[in-house]
Amino acid sequence: MSPHRIMVIDDESIVGKMLKAVLEQEGYEVEPFLSAAPALARLKEEKFDVVITDLKMKGIDGMEVLHTVKKESADTKVIMITAFASLDSAVEALRGKVDDFFPKPVKIKDLKACIERLLGA
Amino acid sequence: MKIVHKINLANISVIILIALTGFFAFQNINLVLTKLRFTEIADDLNTSFLEMRLSEKNFFLYGDTSALSEIGSKIDESMTTLESVGPDIIKAIGRENLGELKACLGRYRIEVETLKGKGAQGVEMQAGLRETGQQLREFSDRISRLERIKVNSIISRSKRQLFSSLCFILITAIGLRYMTFFNILRSLKQIKNVVASISQGDFRAIETEIPRDELGTVMTAINAMSMELENREEQIIQSKKLASLGILTAGVAHELGNPLNNISMIAQTYMEVYENLSKEDRIDFMVKIEEETQRIKHIVDNLLDFSRPKKSRNTVADLNGVVLRSFKLVQNMIHVCNVEARLDLAEDLPAVLIDEGQIVEVLINLMTNSLQASSPGARLTVTTSCLPENEFLRITLEDTGKGIPQELLDHVFDPFFTTKGNSGTGLGLFVSYGIVKNHQGTLKVSSKEGVGTCFTIELPVYNPNIKEEA
Ligand SMILES: Nc1ncnc2c1ncn2[C@@H]1O[C@H](COP(=O)(O)OP(=O)(O)OP(=O)(O)O)[C@@H](O)[C@H]1O
Ligand SMILES: [Mg+2]
Numbered sequence: 001m002s003p004h005r006i007m008v009i010d011d012e013s014i015v016g017k018m019l020k021a022v023l024e025q026e027g028y029e030v031e032p033f034l035s036a037a038p039a040l041a042r043l044k045e046e047k048f049d050v051v052i053t054d055l056k057m058k059g060i061d062g063m064e065v066l067h068t069v070k071k072e073s074a075d076t077k078v079i080m081i082t083a084f085a086s087l088d089s090a091v092e093a094l095r096g097k098v099d100d101f102f103p104k105p106v107k108i109k110d111l112k113a114c115i116e117r118l119l120g121a
Numbered sequence: 122m123k124i125v126h127k128i129n130l131a132n133i134s135v136i137i138l139i140a141l142t143g144f145f146a147f148q149n150i151n152l153v154l155t156k157l158r159f160t161e162i163a164d165d166l167n168t169s170f171l172e173m174r175l176s177e178k179n180f181f182l183y184g185d186t187s188a189l190s191e192i193g194s195k196i197d198e199s200m201t202t203l204e205s206v207g208p209d210i211i212k213a214i215g216r217e218n219l220g221e222l223k224a225c226l227g228r229y230r231i232e233v234e235t236l237k238g239k240g241a242q243g244v245e246m247q248a249g250l251r252e253t254g255q256q257l258r259e260f261s262d263r264i265s266r267l268e269r270i271k272v273n274s275i276i277s278r279s280k281r282q283l284f285s286s287l288c289f290i291l292i293t294a295i296g297l298r299y300m301t302f303f304n305i306l307r308s309l310k311q312i313k314n315v316v317a318s319i320s321q322g323d324f325r326a327i328e329t330e331i332p333r334d335e336l337g338t339v340m341t342a343i344n345a346m347s348m349e350l351e352n353r354e355e356q357i358i359q360s361k362k363l364a365s366l367g368i369l370t371a372g373v374a375h376e377l378g379n380p381l382n383n384i385s386m387i388a389q390t391y392m393e394v395y396e397n398l399s400k401e402d403r404i405d406f407m408v409k410i411e412e413e414t415q416r417i418k419h420i421v422d423n424l425l426d427f428s429r430p431k432k433s434r435n436t437v438a439d440l441n442g443v444v445l446r447s448f449k450l451v452q453n454m455i456h457v458c459n460v461e462a463r464l465d466l467a468e469d470l471p472a473v474l475i476d477e478g479q480i481v482e483v484l485i486n487l488m489t490n491s492l493q494a495s496s497p498g499a500r501l502t503v504t505t506s507c508l509p510e511n512e513f514l515r516i517t518l519e520d521t522g523k524g525i526p527q528e529l530l531d532h533v534f535d536p537f538f539t540t541k542g543n544s545g546t547g548l549g550l551f552v553s554y555g556i557v558k559n560h561q562g563t564l565k566v567s568s569k570e571g572v573g574t575c576f577t578i579e580l581p582v583y584n585p586n587i588k589e590e591a
Contacts, residue, residue: 011542011543012379012382012383012543014383014386014387014409014413015382015383015386018383018386018387018389018390019386019390021390021393021394022389022390022393022394025393025394025397056375057542058540058541058542058543059542083375083378083379083382104378104379104381104382104385105378105381105382105384105385105386106382106385106386107389108386108389108390108393109389
């Protein structure tokens, strides 16, 4: 069975780099992107199992990523990362639409568990 | 007193004055009329006396006693005339004068009667009669002359009285009106001044004594309004401060969130993948943590910069020099962006008292923004000039970059407002605004999306007479 493919979109390069390091150790295949546009283009070519995206990004934001991903491949899981959960009213709108969301600073252990859960189901 | 009452009072007093003058003039005219009536009577009497003396002469010439009876009837006539004189005339000419005339006439009658009885004999009697006749005439003559003089003097006196009261009325009328209007105008002027300064944002009250009239009511109302406005403005400023504090805290939270998350993730990852890391990788992780803490430090520094009133290191400087220095500092960036930059500096600018470092920071912030908003081939023009009246110098930075959408224009000075995602902190304009404001200057922006943006800085000209506040 080929490894699960995970895409990380965050304009903070460190997020992508760190998640790549951790998740690849877990046996996933990880592709980080610094903005949504090339990520969405890549999604057209290849199917990903999980998309982890930041909510607040310039240009296309996490919200739009969510809609596009769910429209194009409904079974791809989307995990949203938000800067400050309590401050973003958008979080409410996200409830029920995203598969899960994590406020920053992200607990990597929880994120790993979440991915496992989503892929296992 | 109310203005209406003042005007009424003025009007009433003028009317009373006019009535009084009229009354006195009327009295005088009445007096003159009585006197004139008496002079008429006196003239009649005079004619009678003249006729009596004529008959007297006839009697002496011809011894004609019928002449004496004629005199007698004339005397009776005159007596009735005198008796019939009204009390007003008696008052006008004086009771003694009238009595004396009557007595004289009585004596004359007695003499005539005696002569009638004795015939033409008694020579001394004749002389007595002549003398009394003479007296009678002279007396009545004198009275009527005196009365004429009196009439004349009364008329000229009334003329004078009328003239002076007219003058008095005029002066009072004009004076009262002037005083009323002078007060009104003065109050209006004060109101105008205060309203003007209120509209300039200087909420002062009318400090002079407030009159107790309608304008006084207006003034009190304006004072109350001024106070109310001042309170409101304080409240508005307060709430604006709170609002920008709110933006600031939310911004700080958000802005610090990313580097904190990064540090946290690096640390967690380090622990997760520790065994698989080479020595270089581990060092790289620590370098990244250090970078992220620097990033946090930079944000905190910028914030402190803004919130803490800076120890100004103000020096008297040449603004063109400062612009040139800043320009050189971004020269390389201009080259990389392939922007056509131009300087247009006015000559002989007066000096400014500024913290050069801070103004350079502002100019670099603004020029960097312009360059970041410009595509290759765009233009950036920096000009300096002196505003009329030599009180302010102006720097304009005009670019033909992408411009700022109308709806964002209000937010560009907000802390953390940025359209550059993570590559901008959104503090550049916020900090610049604070610096210019600390220099008692202004920083303004105008922009048209797709056309370009113009930032204008105005700084006060250095005035050696004004000691800088410590
Ligand atoms: N000359 C300009 N042309 C177009 N937009 C501008 C210009 N100057 C400022 N802006 C807009 O105002 C925003 C705020 O500018 P500011 O300098 O405060 O922050 P920043 O440039 O985004 O971040 P930093 O200054 O930290 O790099 C910018 O993101 C940009 O959208
Ligand atoms: Mg900037």
